[in-house]
Amino acid sequence: MDEAIKKLHHDFIDQLSHIKSLSQIESIRIDYLGRQGKINGLFKKINEVPVNQRKIYGQNLNVLKKDVSRLIEDKLKELAESEEKERYVDTTLPGKKYQKGSLHPLTLAIEEVSSIFEKIGFIRVSYPEVEWEHFSFEALNMPKGHPARDDFETFFIDQAEDDKYGKVVLSPHTSSGQTREMHRVKTPPIKMINIAKCYRPNWDVSHAPMFFQFEGLCIDKGINITHLKGTIDYFVKEFYGQERQSRLRPFHFQFTEPSFEVDISCSLCHGKGEIKKQKCRMCKSGWLELGGAGMVHPNVLKAGGIDHQEYTGWAFGWGVERVFMMKENLNIEDMRILYSGDIRFLEQF
Ligand code: DAH
Numbered sequence: 001m002d003e004a005i006k007k008l009h010h011d012f013i014d015q016l017s018h019i020k021s022l023s024q025i026e027s028i029r030i031d032y033l034g035r036q037g038k039i040n041g042l043f044k045k046i047n048e049v050p051v052n053q054r055k056i057y058g059q060n061l062n063v064l065k066k067d068v069s070r071l072i073e074d075k076l077k078e079l080a081e082s083e084e085k086e087r088y089v090d091t092t093l094p095g096k097k098y099q100k101g102s103l104h105p106l107t108l109a110i111e112e113v114s115s116i117f118e119k120i121g122f123i124r125v126s127y128p129e130v131e132w133e134h135f136s137f138e139a140l141n142m143p144k145g146h147p148a149r150d151d152f153e154t155f156f157i158d159q160a161e162d163d164k165y166g167k168v169v170l171s172p173h174t175s176s177g178q179t180r181e182m183h184r185v186k187t188p189p190i191k192m193i194n195i196a197k198c199y200r201p202n203w204d205v206s207h208a209p210m211f212f213q214f215e216g217l218c219i220d221k222g223i224n225i226t227h228l229k230g231t232i233d234y235f236v237k238e239f240y241g242q243e244r245q246s247r248l249r250p251f252h253f254q255f256t257e258p259s260f261e262v263d264i265s266c267s268l269c270h271g272k273g274e275i276k277k278q279k280c281r282m283c284k285s286g287w288l289e290l291g292g293a294g295m296v297h298p299n300v301l302k303a304g305g306i307d308h309q310e311y312t313g314w315a316f317g318w319g320v321e322r323v324f325m326m327k328e329n330l331n332i333e334d335m336r337i338l339y340s341g342d343i344r345f346l347e348q349f
Contacts, residue, residue, distance in 0.1 A: 002060065015028055021083075025072065105324060106338060117216065118193070124195065130170060135165075137166075139303035140176070140300055141297050155200070171196065178217050179300065179303050182305060188219040188220045189218075190218065192217040195213070195214040195320065198213050214318060214323075219296065220312075223312045240326070246264050247287065256296060260292070262292070263288060263289050266283035269283065293317075295314050328349075
């Protein structure tokens with residue numbers, strides 16, 4: 001009778017190995033473990049076994065029954081797992097689109113600005129973001145207590161003051177690089193493009209506490225306003241397009257004399273301020289403000305160790321965010337979205 005048990009075990013293993021789906025497994029279970037099944041069939045034959053072998057026969061059948069149940073459970077699990085996997089491999093589904101990284105639009109703008117200036121011989125430099133008050137103000141003709149300093153609200157670093165250079169600040173503008181560059185080069189010509197992070201404690205729809213500026217500085221013998229205007233025109237046409245124009249509007253900055261605000265003609269109305277007798281919705285006046293510029297003040301040249309009798313120079317300092325948004329004709333309600341890391345915004349550039 002032992003042979004019958006072994007055969008049943010063998011047959012079961014063989015049949016189980018051919019099973020490929022959850023639905024098939026139920027029939028093999030009934031076939032072996034059901035009330036009318038093969039294992040119970042052998043239990044019923046116990047009467048035919050010699051009395052002295054019945055105990056061992058019964059034990060062997062119980063082992064077989066347990067083994068069959070365990071193997072069926074294992075098979076069930078295995079099939080359930082692979083069917084689960086198969087459900088995900090639906091070859092008719094459209095492919096998954098993985099998000100691709102790209103350079104931030106401001107990084108692209110910075111690269112473009114620096115390459116435009118590098119083409120005409122300007123050297124890209126970078127100066128400390130954590131800066132002395134001296135280079136941010138005094139060296140730029142804004143002595144302590146001067147009201148012009150109020151325009152540059154500043155983050156101060158909690159560190160001992162230096163007798164010569166004053167307090168430590170987060171650089172509020174790239175102009176702080178002007179006299180640093182003069183000290184570095186010592187003898188003009190100087191053609192600097194300084195693009196850097198700047199910091200001011202402002203937080204609203206048009207200000208972020210950290211932002212970017214780019215500062216141009218050109219010093220040599222005989223440099224005058226026409227060089228400034230020519231360079232601005234070159235930049236405006238390279239960056240915004242050949243049809244765009246620039247103009248200088250008188251203004252005041254402590255570190256330049258004379259000083260200007262630079263405007264560029266609006267891309268929608270081409271400087272007219274109106275389209276079909278309607279006020280242009282983008283600029284209202286025909287012009288858009290780019291930022292400040294001017295002829296370097298003699299006191300700034302002096303602070304940079306440059307002979308102001310012999311040399312003259314011009315400078316400008318503009319916000320990268322502003323210049324970029326004007327290029328893209330972006331009417332952003334809240335410029336802080338530039339720093340939000342929101343992929344839906346960023347992937348448009
Ligand atoms: N530093 C000024 C600011 O942050 C911008 C500026 C104006 C820079 C005129 C210049 C300049 O170099 O000539 O608002």
